Amino acid sequence: MKVQELTSPPRASTVVKDCVKACLRSTYQFLFENCYELYNTEFQVDRNEAKRDAEDTGPRLDDLEFWHKLIALITSVIEEDKNSYGPVLNQFPQELNIGQLSASTIWGLFATDMKYALEEHEAHRLCKSSTYLNCHFRVKWLYKTYVTDVPPYKGQIPEYPAWFEAFVMQWLNENDDVSLEFLHGAYARDKKDGFRKNTEHSNFSSSVVDVFTQLTQCFEVLQKLECQNPAIWNRYMKRFAKTVVKVLMAYADLLKNDFHNHLKDERTACVLMNNIQQTRIQLEKTYQSMGGQQLEEDAASILNQLQSTLNGVLDQLAHKFAESISPKVDNSVKKMGKLLQDVKGGGQGQAISKSEVAAAADGILGPLMDLLDGSLSMYAENCDKSVLKRLLKQLWRIVMKCLKTTTDLPQSMSKKKALKNFDAKNVAESAKKVEDMTSFLMKGMTAKADVKNVMNVVSDISKEGEKSLTPKQCAVLENALEVIKQYFHAGGNGLKMSYVNKSEELKSLQHALSLYTQTTDALIKNFVSSQTHQDSSSTTEGSVGEVSVQVDLYTHPGTGEHKVTVKVVAANDLKTPKTQTFKPYVEVNLIGPHLSDKKRKFATKNKNANWSPKYNETFHFIIGNEEQMTAYELHIGVKDYCFGRDDRLIGVSVMQLKDIMDQGSCACWLSLGRRIQMDETGWTILRILSQRTTDEVAKEFVKLKSEVRSDEPLQH
Numbered sequence: 001m002k003v004q005e006l007t008s009p010p011r012a013s014t015v016v017k018d019c020v021k022a023c024l025r026s027t028y029q030f031l032f033e034n035c036y037e038l039y040n041t042e043f044q045v046d047r048n049e050a051k052r053d054a055e056d057t058g059p060r061l062d063d064l065e066f067w068h069k070l071i072a073l074i075t076s077v078i079e080e081d082k083n084s085y086g087p088v089l090n091q092f093p094q095e096l097n098i099g100q101l102s103a104s105t106i107w108g109l110f111a112t113d114m115k116y117a118l119e120e121h122e123a124h125r126l127c128k129s130s131t132y133l134n135c136h137f138r139v140k141w142l143y144k145t146y147v148t149d150v151p152p153y154k155g156q157i158p159e160y161p162a163w164f165e166a167f168v169m170q171w172l173n174e175n176d177d178v179s180l181e182f183l184h185g186a187y188a189r190d191k192k193d194g195f196r197k198n199t200e201h202s203n204f205s206s207s208v209v210d211v212f213t214q215l216t217q218c219f220e221v222l223q224k225l226e227c228q229n230p231a232i233w234n235r236y237m238k239r240f241a242k243t244v245v246k247v248l249m250a251y252a253d254l255l256k257n258d259f260h261n262h263l264k265d266e267r268t269a270c271v272l273m274n275n276i277q278q279t280r281i282q283l284e285k286t287y288q289s290m291g292g293q294q295l296e297e298d299a300a301s302i303l304n305q306l307q308s309t310l311n312g313v314l315d316q317l318a319h320k321f322a323e324s325i326s327p328k329v330d331n332s333v334k335k336m337g338k339l340l341q342d343v344k345g346g347g348q349g350q351a352i353s354k355s356e357v358a359a360a361a362d363g364i365l366g367p368l369m370d371l372l373d374g375s376l377s378m379y380a381e382n383c384d385k386s387v388l389k390r391l392l393k394q395l396w397r398i399v400m401k402c403l404k405t406t407t408d409l410p411q412s413m414s415k416k417k418a419l420k421n422f423d424a425k426n427v428a429e430s431a432k433k434v435e436d437m438t439s440f441l442m443k444g445m446t447a448k449a450d451v452k453n454v455m456n457v458v459s460d461i462s463k464e465g466e467k468s469l470t471p472k473q474c475a476v477l478e479n480a481l482e483v484i485k486q487y488f489h490a491g492g493n494g495l496k497m498s499y500v501n502k503s504e505e506l507k508s509l510q511h512a513l514s515l516y517t518q519t520t521d522a523l524i525k526n527f528v529s530s531q532t533h534q535d536s537s538s539t540t541e542g543s544v545g546e547v548s549v550q551v552d553l554y555t556h557p558g559t560g561e562h563k564v565t566v567k568v569v570a571a572n573d574l575k576t577p578k579t580q581t582f583k584p585y586v587e588v589n590l591i592g593p594h595l596s597d598k599k600r601k602f603a604t605k606n607k608n609a610n611w612s613p614k615y616n617e618t619f620h621f622i623i624g625n626e627e628q629m630t631a632y633e634l635h636i637g638v639k640d641y642c643f644g645r646d647d648r649l650i651g652v653s654v655m656q657l658k659d660i661m662d663q664g665s666c667a668c669w670l671s672l673g674r675r676i677q678m679d680e681t682g683w684t685i686l687r688i689l690s691q692r693t694t695d696e697v698a699k700e701f702v703k704l705k706s707e708v709r710s711d712e713p714l715q716h
Contacts, residue, residue, distance in 0.1 A: 017096050024081075024105040031073045032113065033058075039069040042076060059117050062126045064135045067114065071142050074110060078102050078146050103146040104153065111159065114139065118163045129174055132167035133221070139164075140226060161229045168225070172218075172239050179214050179247045186210035187254050195262075195271045203384050204278040205271050211251055212282045215244060219289065234296040241302040244286060248279055248306060252313045259317055263324040266375075270382040273321065273391075276314045277384045283307055314390065322394030326402075328371060329395070333402035335367035336480075343473050352472050360472075361479035368399070372487065392495050396488050400505030403481075404512060474516045481509070512684050520698045521593035523685045525631050527705075528592060531682045534654040538673035544651040544709065545574040547586060547638055550667040551660060553629060560625035564590065564632070564657070567618045568604050571638055572669070574611045574650055582609050583641040584650060589704055590621045592632030596697050598622060606641040630658035635704050638672060649709045652676060675708040 031038060035058070059066045082099030121127065139160050147153050190207035198206050222240060227233040255272055262268040287295070287303050295303075343360050345352075372395075379391055469477070485506075488495045500506065515523060538544075548569035555562050568586045576582060585606035590598075599621065607613035623632065633656040640648040651672025660666040678686070686705055689698040 020101055021105050024102055027077060028106050028109045035066055035070050038073055061124050064131055067135055068138055071138055074106050100150045104150045107147045115163050122166050129167055129171035133171055136164040157229050161227045161232045165232050175218050176243050176246055180250055182214045183211055183247055183251055195268050203274040208275045208278045237290050238299040241299040245302055245306045256313055267382050269321050273317050273387045274384045277386050280310050318390035318394050322398055326398050329398050330402045332367040332371045333406045336364050337406040339364040340473055343476050345472055352475055357475045357479050360476045365480050365483060392488060397505050400509055404509045469516050471517055474513050515684055515688055520695050523689060524701055525593045527682060527685045528631055528633050531678055534676045535673060536677045537675050538671040541674055543671045544674055545672045546669045547571045548669050552665040562623040562629050564621040568615045570614045572612045576650055580609050584613055584638055585641055587637045587639055588619055589635040591635050594624050594626045632657045649707050676705050
């Protein structure tokens with residue numbers, strides 16, 4: 001009646017709504033203040049529990065039971081309002097829905113109290129994280145059941161996830177330790193069982209399954225929270241991603257550190273590699289479950305980096321495994337090399353039958369194929385496809401490396417042939433790799449060996465044709481290489497042919513083989529073009545003096561023939577002992593193709609006991625028109641004339657004509673080094689030419705390029 005007396009009375013529905021709200025506020029207040037008593041009465045709990053609850057009058061910091069009971073009471077009230085009062089107060093169906101109004105009003109009051117209570121709990125943390133998670137689930141259920149579709153909350157991001165964020169993070173932190181402890185237990189059990197395959201059709205063992213079962217359970221808990229706040233969910237995913245990284249890296253480290261203990265059992269080693277690959281597969285599934293492409297960059301980058309790291313771990317394991325079987329491969333390839341050396345015929349000028357080459361290739365491949373057939377069959381049966389590809393790549397690398405070492409590079413050196421004061425075992429070890437030859441020579445120098453001429457070293461490598469390959473043997477090896485390539489390709493089921501053909505190991509072997517079949521001129525031309533840092537020893541080992549030269553280049557306009565004029569002006573600061581018998585002179589050699597019938601060497605007069613002598617002598621080299629001058633170089637050495645024995649090298653330098661082609665002439669001081677520096681190609685060419693004992697150009701070239709100054713204290 002009082003409402004009707006107002007000058008502008010509100011609508012009846014508004015009045016009823018305000019009354020309902022006031023009633024709901026009073027009801028909630030009553031529920032809150034008498035929560036335990038009402039709960040015990042409403043739900044008829046056990047008398048002993050009711051007696052204990054009688055002592056409680058409100059929320060506590062050491063448990064969340066109050067809030068669970070309050071939610072139960074709230075649920076009861078909302079259901080009663082919806083089912084009992086809703087049908088009665090239905091006069092304003094468009095403006096008043098008792099069930100919805102009850103839910104939204106009570107939720108608003110509950111949310112305020114719950115938020116403040118959890119803020120206080122966050123400060124003290126007296127409950128377990130799992131207790132807060134259970135409360136989170138209960139609050140989520142309340143909101144989802146009664147509030148999510150009610151105005152004004154409909155379509156809005158709920159605020160309750162923010163109340164629990166700190167506690168969910170706490171649970172995730174604690175879960176790290178739980179997961180790691182579980183991981184170590186799972187790995188220990190798996191190891192005790194001998195890393196048996198998890199199922200008949202799988203190639204991995206149980207530990208990787210157990211690890212992801214634990215991680216999946218953790219993720220499912222987060223999923224069941226149904227967090228509708230994108231920012232908070234992204235933070236959960238970033239934190240969970242860190243858990244995944246911590247657990248999987250710990251698993252990878254465990255396996256990696258234990259891997260060497262299982263290399264002798266190849267099947268077990270394959271299972272362990274499969275475990276890492278299965279970890280990568282399961283990680284990708286976890287990534288997709290977490291959102292995949294929609295995952296925030298922070299979390300995604302963590303998981304992508306982990307995937308990359310695990311890929312690296314798998315590569316490391318495959319490499320270790322391959323290295324463990326390398327001796328077996330090496331032994332088979334050595335047998336193959338011996339069979340190759342037994343292939344006769346096909347010398348210079350002799351015809352080589354293709355069928356004969358193919359038959360010989362099949363014959364020498366026996367030892368290697370026997371090993372590969374057994375090993376690869378076992379790998380194919382026990383390895384994941386990705387692991388198998390990695391093993392094939394590693395095995396391919398080792399086979400190519402062993403082939404090159406066994407059939408191309410020196411393996412041993414007779415003690416009788418070794419240089420004076422050199423230990424034969426050290427020589428053999430140093431000579432295994434061509435790129436180690438420089439260090440091998442340097443060790444010899446520091447041992448004060450009488451290194452009169454390093455040609456001894458080069459020629460001893462393959463003395464009496466021990467390691468020399470005939471054209472037929474080269475053809476047989478090339479044919480065998482094609483068979484090996486097809487074997488590893490396996491009709492498309494193995495390595496891609498593009499990978500095989502582009503592999504550095506194959507290119508290196510093919511390059512070395514190609515050198516065997518080249519003429520002396522072609523090899524020398526190859527040497528000049530590839531050895532562009534022959535002077536580097538003067539920088540790395542120190543200069544032993546310098547020589548002044550003037551070089552002029554001339555090409556006849558009619559015939560195209562080239563002429564190189566070299567004026568040796570002087571030498572300076574020659575570092576050698578001060579003795580009256582010192583008689584230095586300069587020797588100039590032209591190096592390049594098509595010079596067998598040309599004058600290739602000139603020498604100045606020697607100067608008595610002069611360490612900075614002046615010469616001013618000019619020499620002319622005539623070159624044909626078959627090649628450009630870029631294919632030639634000047635090899636300039638300063639030597640000490642010795643009566644009755646070989647002249648002693650003081651220092652050497654190289655000037656490549658391509659470096660002065662543009663200006664046509666050059667006057668400069670050249671720094672003298674103790675020896676010429678060469679890379680793998682240079683040493684291989686030198687070794688091949690050293691086998692051509694009837695070729696004067698080859699013998700002369702090898703002598704020049706392998707000559708090294710003997711070691712004695714330098715005078716500064």
